[in-house]
Each structure stands twice: as structure tokens, then as C-alpha cells.
Amino acid sequence: MSKWFTHLKLYRRLNLRVTYKTLSPLRIGSSKGKSLFSPVDLQVIRIMLNGRETPYIPGSSLKGVFRSIVETLLKSYSGLGACDMGQCSNERGGGDGDTRDKRLQDAVKEYNNGNLDAKQKIIDILNEYCLACKIFGSNTYASHIIFTDAYPLGNVSIGVKTGIAINRRSGAAKGGALYQVEFVNPGSVFQGLITLINPPNYVTGLILHVIENIINRSMVRIGGFKSRGFGNVNINIEGIDGMVIDDSKLKYIKVGDELKTLDEYDTNVRIVEKHELIKEFIRVWDEYVSKHAC
Ligand SMILES: [Zn+2]
Numbered sequence: 001m002s003k004w005f006t007h008l009k010l011y012r013r014l015n016l017r018v019t020y021k022t023l024s025p026l027r028i029g030s031s032k033g034k035s036l037f038s039p040v041d042l043q044v045i046r047i048m049l050n051g052r053e054t055p056y057i058p059g060s061s062l063k064g065v066f067r068s069i070v071e072t073l074l075k076s077y078s079g080l081g082a083c084d085m086g087q088c089s090n091e092r093g094g095g096d097g098d099t100r101d102k103r104l105q106d107a108v109k110e111y112n113n114g115n116l117d118a119k120q121k122i123i124d125i126l127n128e129y130c131l132a133c134k135i136f137g138s139n140t141y142a143s144h145i146i147f148t149d150a151y152p153l154g155n156v157s158i159g160v161k162t163g164i165a166i167n168r169r170s171g172a173a174k175g176g177a178l179y180q181v182e183f184v185n186p187g188s189v190f191q192g193l194i195t196l197i198n199p200p201n202y203v204t205g206l207i208l209h210v211i212e213n214i215i216n217r218s219m220v221r222i223g224g225f226k227s228r229g230f231g232n233v234n235i236n237i238e239g240i241d242g243m244v245i246d247d248s249k250l251k252y253i254k255v256g257d258e259l260k261t262l263d264e265y266d267t268n269v270r271i272v273e274k275h276e277l278i279k280e281f282i283r284v285w286d287e288y289v290s291k292h293a294c
Contacts (some may be wrong), residue, residue, distance in 0.1 A: 002198075016196070017239040023234055027231070049151060057190050059192065073206075082132040088130050107122045156184055181225070194207065208278050209285050
């Protein structure tokens, strides 16, 4: 059975072409301070696109949202479980009490020094990580999912809200100090790509489940000011494409192909039209959960 969770071999790569549509104001702040040229105190994050400073959604923010949802989900199923934000790498074990991180680095060093037996050691250590770390990576473990930055599709309009600074201790208005917060208006659309590297079908199903059944049902919001209703976003899957390596040959997947299982918990998936395919992947994820339920 394949060791999809290592990065030793490429089995398949899937692209989810997505658009993110804001249903309520969206605020992803810039870490930079107030711009000298802006009257606004808290600007949204921008990037230079075609010579213009353009609001965008950073891939790192999206990855953070997905990871935290996946960790919560995995912990909610008995028999699965997950660590917090890559903490797996700090766990001790393996007899000598070293952290997993340290054991992994040592095994990689051994392998690079010509000890080919260390390859099995690497596989065994990687297999100890929780599913969240296998998908999203940790300090020493490369991710199997990539979120690109999402750039505007068409024009994005920016709103500004004026707030009153509150003294956190007394709860009283701080001498009436006003501050201005920028946000992206509802109805704005951004496009990006979510790439999965070597995903078993249940992992693709998990990511689609997060999109369809959690984010698109407004169970989780993105960005700042969530308690004021900001950050309600709908993710539309515009298309799914990808490639598989079959008999050392690269093939682009097409309707009718079958994505074979990548481990003993996986289920084959036949490529069909998008809506049915999404349902099928999510069904495979549900099956994975029921196999682990205890
Ligand atoms: Zn973990």
C-alpha cells in the first residue's frame, strides 16, 4: 500500500479551482501599521497587482482556517483525534525520549548519509503524526495541501467603519477616541486554487466536507470582527482537475477514470461530473469516519 503521507513519491495531485464570495463584510488585517497616506487606522491587507494595491485573501489565512476546522472535526470523532497546530512534532517517544521532530531529523540525516534502512524509520515516524499534521504539515513535515492567495475577480469595494476605542479595563469609551476599520464589502469575489498532493480520496472528501458542510453553512467565519457578523464567506468549487502517475506515466484525470485507494482506509472514486463527484468524495470521508468510530 502506498505511503502517501511521505513525500518520497508523487502519486497524484488534485486542484480545486475555487472562488470565495463575501456574504458579509470581510476583514483580514494588514500587519503593517497605519500607512502615511491612508486616513484609515486598520487597513485590510493588500498586494501590488498590475501596479495597483489590491485587497486579497492570503493563502496562509485560508490554510489556518481549514486546519483549525479539521483539528476540531478530528477531535470530535472518537477514534480519530488530532494535535493542536502541529504539536505532534513535540511528542516524545521511540525509546530515547527525543521529540518526534528530533527523531525525524535524525532519520533523514541517516538516510542522506547513505543508510537506506533509515527510509523505513522515516516512514514509521511520519505515520505517527495525526491526520491533521499529515495533511497540513508541521515544523519539519511538509504540507500536503497548498492554498494560493485569492485575488479579486472583478472589482472589490472597500467599506470603512468607525468605532470608538474602548478602555479594556473600565469598559468605558477611551476619551471618545475614534478609530477607523476597513473591510471588503459583501458581494466581492476572489479566486484561488487549493492543491492537494497525494491525497487519499477520504482526504479530498474531508476538505470538500469542510467547504460544503461547514464554511458554506456559515458554521465558521473567516478573518476579524467575527463576533460582529464579519467573515461569512461562500466557497464555490468551479472545477476539479488533476493528474495521476500511473505506470510512471503522467495522466490528466478525466470523467470515467478511477482514483484508486491510497491506503487501507481509503475507497476508490470514479470521476464523474463535478456535483456528483463532490458528493462521492464526501461519502468516502464519511466512510473513513465510520471505519474509525469506536
Ligand atoms: Zn498532529
